[in-house]
Each structure stands twice: as C-alpha cells, then as structure tokens.
Amino acid sequence: MRITGGKVYDPAHGVNGVVKDIFIKDGRVIDSPVEGRTIDARGMIIFPGGVDVHTHVAGGAINFARAMTPEDHRRTTAFIRSQTTRAGIGGMAPTTFATGYLYAGMGWTTVNEAAVAPLSAKHTHEELRDVPIVDKSCCVLLANNEILLDLLQDGECEQAQHLVAWYVWAAKAYGVKAVNPGGVAAWKWGKDTGQMTEPVVGYSKLTPAKIVSGLAQIIDELRLPHPMHLHCNNLGAPGNLATTLETMRSLEGHRAHMAHLQYHAYGGDDWNSMRSEAPALAEYFNTHPNFTADAGAVLFGDTVTITADGPWQHLLYKLTGRKWGNIDVENETGCGIVPYTYRPNNLVNAVQWAVGLELLLLIDDPWRIYLTTDHPNGACFWRYPEIIKLLMCSDFRKECLSQLSTKALKRIHLAEIDREYTLYEIATIMSAGPARALGLPQKGQLGTGADADLVIYNEDDDVQQMFGHPRYVIKGGEIVIDEGEIRATPPGRGLLVKPSYDETIETFLRPKFEDYYTLSFDNYPVEMERVEQPIFNNCIESP
Amino acid sequence: MNIITLRLKEQPAVPLEVEVLSPDVLKNLSHAEICAGSIQLGKRQRRIDDFFEVEGERSDQLEIHGDISRLKWVGRSMTGGRITIHGNVGMHLGAYMQGGSIEVHGNAGDWVGAEMSNGLIHIHGNAGGQIGAGYRGSMKGMQDGAIIVDGSAGLEIGMRMKKGTIVVGGPAKDFAGLDMKGGNIVLLAGAEIRTGAWMMRGTIISLTPIPLLPTFHFSCSYSPVFLRLYANFLSKLGISIPVDPKAGHYHLYSGDTSVPGKGEILIWRPLETGQIPRTTGCTKVDS
Numbered sequence: 065m066r067i068t069g070g071k072v073y074d075p076a077h078g079v080n081g082v083v084k085d086i087f088i089k090d091g092r093v094i095d096s097p098v099e100g101r102t103i104d105a106r107g108m109i110i111f112p113g114g115v116d117v118h119t120h121v122a123g124g125a126i127n128f129a130r131a132m133t134p135e136d137h138r139r140t141t142a143f144i145r146s147q148t149t150r151a152g153i154g155g156m157a158p159t160t161f162a163t164g165y166l167y168a169g170m171g172w173t174t175v176n177e178a179a180v181a182p183l184s185a186k187h188t189h190e191e192l193r194d195v196p197i198v199d200k201s202c203c204v205l206l207a208n209n210e211i212l213l214d215l216l217q218d219g220e221c222e223q224a225q226h227l228v229a230w231y232v233w234a235a236k237a238y239g240v241k242a243v244n245p246g247g248v249a250a251w252k253w254g255k256d257t258g259q260m261t262e263p264v265v266g267y268s269k270l271t272p273a274k275i276v277s278g279l280a281q282i283i284d285e286l287r288l289p290h291p292m293h294l295h296c297n298n299l300g301a302p303g304n305l306a307t308t309l310e311t312m313r314s315l316e317g318h319r320a321h322m323a324h325l326q327y328h329a330y331g332g333d334d335w336n337s338m339r340s341e342a343p344a345l346a347e348y349f350n351t352h353p354n355f356t357a358d359a360g361a362v363l364f365g366d367t368v369t370i371t372a373d374g375p376w377q378h379l380l381y382k383l384t385g386r387k388w389g390n391i392d393v394e395n396e397t398g399c400g401i402v403p404y405t406y407r408p409n410n411l412v413n414a415v416q417w418a419v420g421l422e423l424l425l426l427i428d429d430p431w432r433i434y435l436t437t438d439h440p441n442g443a444c445f446w447r448y449p450e451i452i453k454l455l456m457c458s459d460f461r462k463e464c465l466s467q468l469s470t471k472a473l474k475r476i477h478l479a480e481i482d483r484e485y486t487l488y489e490i491a492t493i494m495s496a497g498p499a500r501a502l503g504l505p506q507k508g509q510l511g512t513g514a515d516a517d518l519v520i521y522n523e524d525d526d527v528q529q530m531f532g533h534p535r536y537v538i539k540g541g542e543i544v545i546d547e548g549e550i551r552a553t554p555p556g557r558g559l560l561v562k563p564s565y566d567e568t569i570e571t572f573l574r575p576k577f578e579d580y581y582t583l584s585f586d587n588y589p590v591e592m593e594r595v596e597q598p599i600f601n602n603c604i605e606s607p
Numbered sequence: 608m609n610i611i612t613l614r615l616k617e618q619p620a621v622p623l624e625v626e627v628l629s630p631d632v633l634k635n636l637s638h639a640e641i642c643a644g645s646i647q648l649g650k651r652q653r654r655i656d657d658f659f660e661v662e663g664e665r666s667d668q669l670e671i672h673g674d675i676s677r678l679k680w681v682g683r684s685m686t687g688g689r690i691t692i693h694g695n696v697g698m699h700l701g702a703y704m705q706g707g708s709i710e711v712h713g714n715a716g717d718w719v720g721a722e723m724s725n726g727l728i729h730i731h732g733n734a735g736g737q738i739g740a741g742y743r744g745s746m747k748g749m750q751d752g753a754i755i756v757d758g759s760a761g762l763e764i765g766m767r768m769k770k771g772t773i774v775v776g777g778p779a780k781d782f783a784g785l786d787m788k789g790g791n792i793v794l795l796a797g798a799e800i801r802t803g804a805w806m807m808r809g810t811i812i813s814l815t816p817i818p819l820l821p822t823f824h825f826s827c828s829y830s831p832v833f834l835r836l837y838a839n840f841l842s843k844l845g846i847s848i849p850v851d852p853k854a855g856h857y858h859l860y861s862g863d864t865s866v867p868g869k870g871e872i873l874i875w876r877p878l879e880t881g882q883i884p885r886t887t888g889c890t891k892v893d894s
Contacts, residue, residue, distance in 0.1 A: 134744035386746075 065089075065541060066098060070105030070520060073488055074112060075431075075496040076509035080488045086110065088516040091541040095512045105520055108535055111491045112508050113173030113517030114448075117498035118293070118323050118358045119439040121163045122177050122191035122202075124184035125370045128389050129157040129401045129440070133368055136403075148553050156368045156403075156440050160194035164556065166446045168197040168544050171519030171534045174499070174507050174559075177202040178241055178293060178323060178438075179372050181393040182209075183583065185235035189594040192558065197544050199517075199599070201502065201559035203293045204235040205372050207242030207275055208249040210395040211576055216278045217270040223572065225282045229565035230573065232288070234589035238559050238601070239290035239502070240283055241323075243372040244297050245275035248398040256375035257297055260310045272297050273314045280318035286563040287603040289503020291319035291356070299327045299376050302338040309348055312355065321501055324360020324438035325349075326420035332475075338415055339475035342422035350428050356501040357427070358436040361420030361451050363443035364406045364413065371441065374398030395580050406443075414472035416442075421454055421461070422476070425483045430492035431500065448494070449531035455485040456527050490531075503604060504559065516541040558595035563603055609666040611641065613659040615673025615694070621649055622697065623658070626680040630667035630688025630707060638664040667707075671696075676716065682709050685726070698735070701728045704752065717761060718742075723771070725752045727844075736761025736780065739773050747788055749773075755844060765792045768809065774846050784811045787870060793841070793848065806863050806870030814848065814875045823862035823872060830856045831873065849875055 065088040071081045089098045120126050130137075133156055140155030143162050152162030167175060175195075180188045180202045192200045206212055206228060215224040228240060246264035247257040253265045260273040276294065283292045296311045298304040308328040312320075322328070329345040332338040349355060371377060374390060377400020381388035389401035406413040420442065427433040435452070439445035454461055458481075465479055473479060485493075499508025506515045519537050524530035537545035544552050570585075577585040592598065611633055627633075627644045636644070641664060642656035655661060659671075667688030675681070676695040680702060687707040698716035701709045704723040710731075717735035720728045721742055734756040740763055741748035748768040759777030766785040772793070775783075779798040787806040794802075797815035804820060812834075830852040838850045849855060855877035862870060 132744070135742065135746070136744075138742065 065100045065103070065538075067103045067105050067110065067518075067520070070108045070110040071523070072110045072510065073491040074510040075488060075492040076112075076500070077511050079510070081109075086510060086518070088538070088541045091516055093510055093512060093514045093516050103520070103536065107523055109487065109521045109523050109530075110510070111171065111519050111521070112495045112499075112510050112514070113519055113537070113539065114167075114171050114494045115498040115502065115504070115508050116167070116172055116175040116436060116439070116445065117321070117434050117501055118178040118360070118436045119175050119445055120177065120179060120370055120441075121158075121175060121195060121439070122160065122200075123180055123188035124391060124393075125179065125372070125399045125401065126157055126440075127187070127191070128391060128399070129368045129370045130159065132387055132389050132401055133157060133403055136366070136368075148550050154446065156366060156444055157370075158444075158446075160191050161196060164196035164198055164553070165550055168537055168539060169534075169548070169550070170446060170448060170532065171521075171537050171545075172198065172445075172448075172494075173517035173519075173537070173539050174199045174201075174504065176200075176238070176498075176502060179203065179205055179243060180235055180237060180241075181205050181372070181397050181399070182231050182235045182588075183393050183396055185237070185590045186594060189236060189558070189590055193555070193594070193596045196553040196555055197539050198556045199507075199515075199559055200556050201238035201290075202235075203239040203241035203290070204231055204237035205241050205243055205397045206231060207245035207279055208247070208372075208397045210249060211573070211580070213246070213249060213264070213267065213270055213275065216275060217267050221278070221281070223569070224278065225285055226565040226569040227573070228279070228282050229286055229563040230569050232286075233562055233565070236558070236560055236590040236592070236595050236598075238561050239288055239293050240279065241293040241295070241372075242276065242279055243295040243397065244299065244376065245279070246270065246272040247297055248372060248374050251374040251378075251398050252392075260297065260307060260314070273310070276311055277314050277318065280315050280320055284318055287605070288563060289561060289601050289604050290501065291321050293321045293323055295323045295371070295373065296328045299371075299373055300330075300380070302330050302332040302334055304328055304330050305341040305345060308345060312348060312352065315354065316352075317354070319354055320356075322355055322357040324436065324441065325357040325423050325433075326360040326362060326416060326442065327438070329419050329423060330415065335412055338412055340415055340419045340422055340477055342419045342426055343477055346423060346426035349432070353432070356432045356434070356497070357423070358434040358438070358498070359420050359424050359451075360436055360438035360442050361424065362406055362413065362416040363437065363447050363450055364408050364417060365443065365447075366403070366405045367440045367443055368401065368403045369441045370399070370401045372397045372399050374400045376400065377402050380404065394582065408467045409469060411469070411472050411475070414468045415475050418472075418476035418478040421451075422478055422481065424451075424455055424493070425478075425481045430485075430489045431497045433493060434498040434501065435490075435493045449528045452485075452490055452494075452531045453528040456490065458482055458484050503601060555596050557597040557599050559601060560595065560598050561601050561603060609663060610668045610670055611661070611663040611666050612670045612672070613655070613661055615658060615671070615675055616660055617658050618674070619648060619658060619677055622677045622679055623648060624680050625678045626683035627655065628669065628671065628678070628681045628690070629683060629685040630669055630690065631685050633669060634667040634688060635665060640664075674713075676714070679716075682707075685709075695732070701726065704728070714758070715756075719756075720749055720752065720754045722748055722750075723752050723754075724750045727752060728754045730754075730756045730758070733758035733777065734760050736763050737766060738764040738775075739768050739771065740764070740766035741768070749790065753844060755846065759796075765790065768792075772841075772844075774841070774844070784809065784870070787811070791837070793846065795846075795848075803863055803870055803872050805866050805868065807866060807868040809870050811870070811872045812848065812857075812875075813872065816874060817872075819860055819872065820863065822865040823860040824864065826859045826861050826871075828856050828858050828876070831859075834873075849877070854878060
C-alpha cells in the first residue's frame, strides 16, 4: 500500500507537516515504493496511530463499573452486530468490542490498561482478547501487595526484585503500577496513609516513601521498558501538591511515569479553599527529566470513576452519596467504583478541569506529558478530540472559562495561559511521546520498520471534528476505518515483556499462596494461550 | 372529533414492544402509514395492521380496544395528546412520558409512568409495581406529573421519585416510596410493609393505618395547612382526602432515619367519639 500526498507529522523523526509518501508492506512501514492500493491523501494529515498510556478498559474494576451503571447503557449508543462488528454499547464504560471500535474509530491503535490486580489478570486478558483492532499492554498492581511489602520492610531487596519480576510474568503484564503505595494496604484496616514518611498501618517501619523508591529501584534494576507507573498518595485531596512533590523528590535518580498528574496538583486546605497548583508542579516537573506524566484531564459531564485506590473511592462515595462499589482483592490491592458527574458550577470540578489543561500547557516538553483522561475517571476516552480542541484553540478555552464562577476563576491559572498546541505537538502527546514512555520503539512513529499504525485526517479548521472523525485509520497495514465505517476488525496484539528472575522465588511463594491466597499457586499465573498474538518487547539496555 | 382507533385482532404469541403506539409518532401519519407502522415481534419486523384493525388517521387522540396486556411501552416518551385504552395494558405504559394523558379502562402492568417528567396517567383497574419509579440504576424516578390508580398497586411504587403525585385507591404492596427523593404518594387504602424505606424527602399520605419501619419516628399530630391546598389540587383529579380538623388529624412520622432522610409519612386518624377537635397547628403528643 502507498499513501501519497499527505502532510505527515512524525515527531519521532522530526517530520513536521512535510508532504511525503508512505509505503506499507506486511504491516510495516518501508522506505521503497510498493505495489498495491494507493491512497490519495492530498489535503489530508497523517499521524502515527494514537497511543493511550493510561486507560482502564479491561478487568474486574471496569467490568464492575459496567454492571453498576445500567442507567448509562439505556441512553448510550449501541453497536449493532454486523458482518464486521460484534454487538456492544459505548457510554461511560464501553463493552469490550465497542472499546476497540471506539478507540480505532478515533485513530488510536495502542492502549495500555493501567491497573491489573494479578488475581484478576486472567479476567483482564480474557477481556483484552475481546478488544479488537488495538494493540494492548497492561500494568500489574504491586505497591500494596502484602507479600512484597513484607519483603520491602525487611530490606530483602533482591528477593523483592525476583518477586516483582515473577508477578509481571505471572500476570503477563508489561509494566508495574503503583497505586496509593501503602494506602490501599492500610484501607484493609479501614485507614489510609497520611504522610509519606509515616509507617503504613500494619507495618512497623515501612513508609509510602520507602515503597515508592524501593519499587522504582527494582523496576530500574529489572530494566523494564516502561518505568514505574505511579498513582501517588493523596489523590484528589486539596493540598496534595506537597505529597506529590515529596514523592517526586524521593524518586530522584529513578525513572517514573506519573499517572493522571491532574489529580495530584491541588493546593488549599479543604474543599472550599481548593485551588490549582499546576504552575508549581509544572515548574518542578520541567526541571526533572527523569519523569514522564499523563494528564488525566477532566471534562465536564457524566462518568464513572474506577481505581484501585479503595480509600479514596470511599471518601468520594461519602462526598457524593452516589453508588459505591468496593472490591477487596485479597492481599494484593483494593478497588472502588463510584459514578460521578463533573459540573462546571462546582468549584472543585472547575479546578480539576482547569488543572488538567494547565499541566498540559505549562509542561514545556510535549515528549513528557501525554494526552489522557485516565479513562473513565476524568472523562471517557472518546472525548479526547474535545481536549485537543481545548489545547489548540485558546479562544475556545476562553469561551469555556466563561461558564465557570468568578470564585473558581480566582483558583485557577488557565485564563493567563495563551499557549496553543501545534499539530506537531498534538502528534507528540497523543502518539510519539506515550509510545516512547512505554518503551515501544515500533509504535508512535512512521519511520522504516515501524508498525504501520497510522491515522489520516481530512484537514479541517475545526480540530474537534477533524480528530473525532478520521478519514482513514490503518492498523498493521490494514484499513480498519474508512470514512467513519468500520471496514475490518483484526484482533489486536498483546504486548509483553519477560523480565528475568531466579526460579527459586517459587519455593518462597508456594507456601505463601497456601497460607494467604484463595487461588492455588499452580492455577495463578496467566497461561500464554490467553494472550492474543503476543509480541515480546526486550528489556532496555540501561534505565 | 378525529380519533385513531386500533382494535386488537390477534393476540401476539410473545410480548410486543410498541413504542410506536404514541400520539407523537402517529399524529401526522395517514391511515396507510399507520397500518404500515413497524412493530418488533421477537426479531421479526411486523406491521401495526398485522395485529390491529386501524381506523382514522392524523390525530393525537388514540383509542385502543382489546386486551393488550402483552404490549409494552405504549405511549413511551409521549409529549402530548391522549391515549385511551379499553382493556388491560402491559408493562412500561407511559414510561418517560413528557406530557399528554393516558386513561386505561382495565388493569396495567409494572413500571407505569416510570421516569415520566409530566402528564397524567389514570388506571381505572389495578396496576403492577414500580409505578412512577426510576429504572434500575437511575438516580431518579418520575420528576413531575400524576399517576392515579383506582385499584391496587404492586411493589416499590414511586421508587426514587423526585416530584409529582401518585395516588393509589386500593392497597399497595411493600416498599411504597422506596428511596423516595421528593413528591407525594397518596395511599387511600394503605400499604403493606416497609413503606418509605430509605426515603430522603417527599411525603407519603395514608388514609388508613399502616405498619411503619422502626426507623420512622413519631413527630406530632396535626392538620397540615399545605394539605388543604394539596386537597384542592387532588380534587381536580377526582380524588378526595380528609382535611377537616373537626373530622380528625394526621399523625406525622419522619424518616427514614437509617439513611438519614427527611421524608414524612402522614397517617390520617379520624376523631373518636367524644374526642375534642383541635384547630390547625402542630401539637406534640406522646407516641
């Protein structure tokens, strides 16, 4: 296949809107002309396919959210079964097949399921198999795993490293996620963690700070391609900037990916005095290149919040009086689900909406901050084009600012920011950057040898329209979306990594399973057969 | 007056979903177009005239004859006009209704007027459960309008209702006003158990003594002033409730304190012989 005459944006190769031809053979981009179909892309814009570094699309939590929100299923778009597509529904927590269609329909071709409890890894992979078109990776939750915490408390770093590697492989995961380190373990006692340097409930010396730095150290030692994927302590709480900065300081010398940074950049003492501290956080972030982050931006409207952060979800339930789901994942982690509506006239929500955009605009390097909404927490992923418009058009931002209260305007900085993203920068935050952060050299770029995942837009001044309705989406060299029609639904591939570990860790673990787990040790690891078209990525040379 | 009349000629073997039977859909259609209107029978598309004899056209007055207790969603989301049904009708009658009126000379199924936002539904027979309720998962049930059932009603009537009126002439089953957020339920012949469970706000008026949950507390015995105004409103719907302090007064119970909610249940207590009538106003008495 050849694509001719399109304006190409490929930040990984510094290609900024250059008209050039792209040749595709056997699912990859090649550098010499080939036979086959020619797509005339004159007047069109070509991006590498989108990469979502942080989303929740499969597994126990999102499935619980689906079950908890029948009211949304009634009002949302239905996908009717056809020759190419399976039935499904969109909405706040789309069903598996619909998730694949919606992502691909928007030009995203790789997604990272950011939170998988090892115990529900089999479930997650079963669901990921049913998310068509897009390639998938997942991160395994470890920062509240009591077996690991015991080892970290006892200073058994080497053993802990083998354990982490074993869990990553057992869950057929790609990276490691830390959620509210220590806080979810404390939740089992009905508590949360207060300070970074105070021992976690149930432990004598282990503090959240030690868990964070210990885990980051292990992940660097294991040379996992994706750094520690960190959801900091005190998510969503007014004044949590201090915790976020303290966490980041404790990570000096290590790589880390800060998940949904928007939820961690607040000032103030309580809900009434909550304000944006995005400038302070962005300033620190800009000068510390060991971090990457995703925005976790908020858009106004209905959604459902899901996270492994059990204590936070209980608080949110108490604040809203909405439905609350809580899943206890044995000694591994927790999980909470609360449907939520972000409203512009709500002070806290207005601040959250602004902080997400402020971080995206104030962090200078688009290679280090990525477009996400922490789907479905801040907003649903299919609303990304709205965020792109907010980033590219300061006039539109000002228009949106006018619906906020004057009280809210005093708590945020968005009105003072004039920066407008260019298409090149959008290509960086939606594709090239997250692909690099995930350590996926074959994604997020259109150079020779890259996976032929790309999206072609009709150039349009209305960027929301343009990004919401690609002219073509090509996945693995196959046209999957053509003028809004789903043409093909190839299965997506599973992205894996196999860190090395000492097999004797299993003799250590087996009795623990007999003592603490409801699942037998032999039945626990996810079998290779459950992962669809596995692709192995190598561990990196040096962190 | 121009009326569209439908007479059921064939009882469907499986329930039919007929949201097409609504004045909004039919009012601008010719006779031929109404006949051709599509009805889903299982997975097959059928025509309205496969099941009905159709008379009339282009009217927002719809009259249906026959036992249509297997037909669901009659009058769904209607915004105006009138539906009269001579016979029994199936589930979800007038669900999501926004205006107009529905009258049933017969019985109705469950979910009458579920999540309706305005309009009037009058069932002369009995109705099923979940009248004016919110569908599973929804935050709120009916948001305005009125539903009158002359006969009895089933479970969970007015579940999560926010505003509006439900009047039940016969006895209602358990959980009347479950998780109620506002509005009024008038029980002319009382209800079975757990009335008002989890109610946050709203008023349930019962003209006969009903069993109460232990989480409802007796507040006072009085003749509420608002009730006289409300009785005026109800009398226009053909409902009469006693408001004369000379004839008796209402016992007010507040709850459900397990939520904790600020709802109220008013229970009419006629004066016993020899009891001295009180004037309007609230008097604390021991429960």
